[in-house]
Amino acid sequence: MTTSxxxxxxxxxxKERLAEAARAxxxxxxxxxxxxxxxxxxxxxxxxxCDADFFAQIRRDLLDGDAEDENAESLRPRPRTGDRPxxxxxS
Structure with a gap:
């Protein structure tokens, strides 16, 4: 489908710069x-x-294959409780 x-x-x-670029x-x-x-x-x-999936992809990359790693759990997002951060x- 095409449109105008x-x-x-x-x-x-x-418009002039566009016309110059067109000629070039x-x-x-x-x-x-x-x-x-x-x-x-x-x-x-x-x-x-890329931006929409950036953090989700990092999380997947870091957690893949690291289920036995003691630090893997700290990389998982923790749920927010209530209205406060x-x-x-x-440590």
Whole structure:
């Protein structure tokens, strides 16, 4: 599925730079704008997916195969009780 996108109030200098980039890449201004949007979207989706799972992935990486390790339990998230933050245990 394809769709059209209308961008209003685009500053002239932005349009001119986009046209310059298009000429440098042998594309139309429309094709250059499409490429910029596609690249941005792909990057944003990739980074968003990484950020969303970052801590969960670290936890999985640290705990895999360490079930017998005495420190493994300290890596597991502890449930929060009530509205107050849990207490910090100083050793």
């Amino acid at each position: 996108l209308l961008i209003r109030r685009l500053p002239d200098e932005v 890449n042998g594309r139309s201004t429309e094709a250059q704008a499409r490429s910029v949007l596609e690249e941005f979207t792909a990057s944003w989706v990739a980074n968003r997916a 849990r207490t910090v245990e100083l």
